Amino acid sequence: MMIELPVSGVEVKIDFDPEAVMARYGEERESRLQRKGFGDFERLDDQRDVSSGDPFMPVVEREPVTEEVEVLILGGGFGGLLTGARLKEHNVTDSIRIIEQGGDFGGTWYWNRYPGLRCDVESYIYLPLLEETGYIPTQKYSEGHEILEHAQRIARHYGLYEHALFHTAASSLTWVEDESLWECRTDRGDVVRARYVMRANGPLQKSRIPRIPGISKFQGEVFHSSRWNFEYTGGSNQGGMTGLNDKRVAIVGTGPTAIQAIPYLAEDAAELFVVQRTPCAVDARGNAPTDMEWAASLRPGWQAERHLSFNSRMAQQPVGEDLVDDGFSRSFTYTMGQHLVDVPIGELGMEDTVRLRQLADLWRGQQIRNKIEEIVEDPRTAEMLKPWYGSGCKRPSFSDTYYQTFNRPNVHLLYSPDSIDEIRENAIVVGGEAYEVDCIIFATGFDTGTFDAGVYGYEVRGREGRTLSDTFKDGLKSLHGFYTHGFPNFFELGLSQNGYIANFTFMLDQKAVHVARLLAHTKQNARNHIEPTEDAQSAWVKTIRDLNKPRTAYFMNCTPGFFNGYGNVSRAFFANTYAPGEVAFWEVMNKWWEDGNCEGLILRSV
Numbered sequence: 083m084m085i086e087l088p089v090s091g092v093e094v095k096i097d098f099d100p101e102a103v104m105a106r107y108g109e110e111r112e113s114r115l116q117r118k119g120f121g122d123f124e125r126l127d128d129q130r131d132v133s134s135g136d137p138f139m140p141v142v143e144r145e146p147v148t149e150e151v152e153v154l155i156l157g158g159g160f161g162g163l164l165t166g167a168r169l170k171e172h173n174v175t176d177s178i179r180i181i182e183q184g185g186d187f188g189g190t191w192y193w194n195r196y197p198g199l200r201c202d203v204e205s206y207i208y209l210p211l212l213e214e215t216g217y218i219p220t221q222k223y224s225e226g227h228e229i230l231e232h233a234q235r236i237a238r239h240y241g242l243y244e245h246a247l248f249h250t251a252a253s254s255l256t257w258v259e260d261e262s263l264w265e266c267r268t269d270r271g272d273v274v275r276a277r278y279v280m281r282a283n284g285p286l287q288k289s290r291i292p293r294i295p296g297i298s299k300f301q302g303e304v305f306h307s308s309r310w311n312f313e314y315t316g317g318s319n320q321g322g323m324t325g326l327n328d329k330r331v332a333i334v335g336t337g338p339t340a341i342q343a344i345p346y347l348a349e350d351a352a353e354l355f356v357v358q359r360t361p362c363a364v365d366a367r368g369n370a371p372t373d374m375e376w377a378a379s380l381r382p383g384w385q386a387e388r389h390l391s392f393n394s395r396m397a398q399q400p401v402g403e404d405l406v407d408d409g410f411s412r413s414f415t416y417t418m419g420q421h422l423v424d425v426p427i428g429e430l431g432m433e434d435t436v437r438l439r440q441l442a443d444l445w446r447g448q449q450i451r452n453k454i455e456e457i458v459e460d461p462r463t464a465e466m467l468k469p470w471y472g473s474g475c476k477r478p479s480f481s482d483t484y485y486q487t488f489n490r491p492n493v494h495l496l497y498s499p500d501s502i503d504e505i506r507e508n509a510i511v512v513g514g515e516a517y518e519v520d521c522i523i524f525a526t527g528f529d530t531g532t533f534d535a536g537v538y539g540y541e542v543r544g545r546e547g548r549t550l551s552d553t554f555k556d557g558l559k560s561l562h563g564f565y566t567h568g569f570p571n572f573f574e575l576g577l578s579q580n581g582y583i584a585n586f587t588f589m590l591d592q593k594a595v596h597v598a599r600l601l602a603h604t605k606q607n608a609r610n611h612i613e614p615t616e617d618a619q620s621a622w623v624k625t626i627r628d629l630n631k632p633r634t635a636y637f638m639n640c641t642p643g644f645f646n647g648y649g650n651v652s653r654a655f656f657a658n659t660y661a662p663g664e665v666a667f668w669e670v671m672n673k674w675w676e677d678g679n680c681e682g683l684i685l686r687s688v
């Protein structure tokens with residue numbers, strides 16, 4: 083069908099009724115908001131803790147450490163690694179301690195090893211410091227083990243192993259006013275005192291297990307996707323799970339993790355029950371081995387150029403050609419809707435542009451639903467797999483095998499908008515029907531969108547005993563997403579009130595460079611105390627909130643999920659980021675550096 087844009091009368095080429103689709107989106111959203119269980123998570127009881135512990139490496143006994151260092155880095159994932167690397171590169175200090183919960187570096191890539199694990203952002207831009215370490219990923223989308231190995235390569239390259247305490251978690255972090263130092267205590271009895279603290283704990287470190295009646299009675303095997311039990315399943319990140327050949331397996335959740343794991347589980351399990359609460363929208367992947375001739379032709383600076391191409395597209399302000407050219411980067415073109423009209427979109431007025439974008443978003447959803455109908459043979463299953471929400475409501479997923487998996491006779495889709503009714507000793511009950519299973523895998527995600535003590539497992543106490551949880555109870559407060567008034571020399575290296583759209587490691591690296599530069603600058607000027615003024619911080623918080631208003635309106639119309647705080651948009655994953663995107667954010671920061679007076683920061687010596 084053709085519809086006309088409201089102001090200009092330009093025809094839009096779409097083959098569905100947009101009003102009917104929008105009405106369906108609204109109904110689905112409302113019905114989900116009414117249902118029990120959305121955002122309702124708790125840890126299993128102590129006898130069955132399936133989301134902590136380390137199934138990959140034994141914990142080695144060691145004596146507690148008591149020491150004083152210049153910089154303490156909390157977290158040894160890419161955030162911590164990049165911070166350590168950039169501090170060394172800027173010759174800031176060698177007096178560094180890194181505390182990491184895992185048995186090695188890697189963070190989320192240490193814990194997540196499930197079969198099928200890959201980065202879904204292109205590896206040539208996702209894997210950081212490729213030029214510095216001289217490494218080229220073997221595929222456009224690297225497997226998990228290659229990413230983990232790259233994390234360890236960075237640690238070796240920058241000499242970071244000597245600074246690490248593995249299998250160690252912070253239990254408290256307190257500012258000692260008299261000495262102008264932070265004191266960190268750990269679960270291994272360590273006491274580390276540091277002038278500066280860099281928090282790089284990552285948003286995906288506390289796994290979520292939904293609250294389901296009877297969950298602790300289950301007698302079979304049960305684990306979270308981030309603690310995969312290969313002893314039970316056999317195989318590896320690349321599949322081959324022979325331990326499941328005679329097993330009935332349930333996987334709960336159909337987010338990006340499950341989308342990657344399900345085709346592998348379907349290959350190996352006798353029966354696979356996929357428990358879906360909200361269908362995921364899965365776009366084409368198109369992975370390929372790296373063309374080594376292309377790799378050899380790359381000139382210095384190529385990775386930065388690729389980052390710019392990708393980030394500018396994701397912010398809908400493209401620079402140069404689309405070097406990444408994949409589902410993420412092309413989403414720019416689709417979002418604008420140029421392919422749906424015959425006139426240049428630059429000629430459309432504001433009202434038409436907004437409407438065209440809405441239609442383009444609906445069009446994208448329709449393409450996915452059409453694809454599902456084409457691939458999935460059973461019409462009832464196809465219907466259940468169709469997503470009914472805007473494409474920005476959930477993290478996009480990519481796979482060339484996911485929908486095909488539902489044509490296998492051993493795969494059963496259990497659609498349960500109300501979640502699982504109950505778990506029995508040997509079964510899950512969904513929609514009133516019991517399904518006997520030997521193993522339950524929770525691919526139910528992580529606790530994101532909050533910065534309170536519960537998520538990271540320790541409270542941060544700043545000047546005059548104020549806690550970060552209390553300071554953030556009405557929302558994040560920072561200057562530029564790095565520092566918070568009342569918490570001197572404490573830096574947030576993860577997602578905060580800074581630019582971020584899709585490539586997490588790019589954001590981490592840029593933040594690491596900024597902090598390394600700032601510490602180098604502070605030292606050169608014989609200062610050792612960094613804290614934002616309350617006024618500068620308030621102005622930045624206002625900027626973030628004002629710029630987020632249009633996006634908040636979009637999320638309010640979304641189906642519940644962690645992107646929109648399960649309907650509570652103040653807790654949404656993106657609620658606090660700098661809405662114009664990364665390129666624009668770093669332009670602000672570059673200008674801040676050029677101005678030369680570290681506006682908004684108090685730098686002094688104590």
Ligand code: NAP
Pocket residue numbers: 119199200201202203286292293307334335336337338339340342357358359360477500501502525526527528642643644
């Ligand atoms: P997620 O996106 O939070 O998805 C969790 C899934 O569990 C959703 O399908 C959710 O359904 C479902 N769920 C939650 N509670 C449930 C319940 N009580 N009953 C039934 N289903 C329930 O988690 P994830 O898939 O682990 O992904 C987390 C993040 O990790 C992603 O957003 C992405 O940033 C990252 N990730 C990246 C990659 C990559 O780059 N390769 C791969 C995987 C993950 P609802 O939608 O109804 O809430």
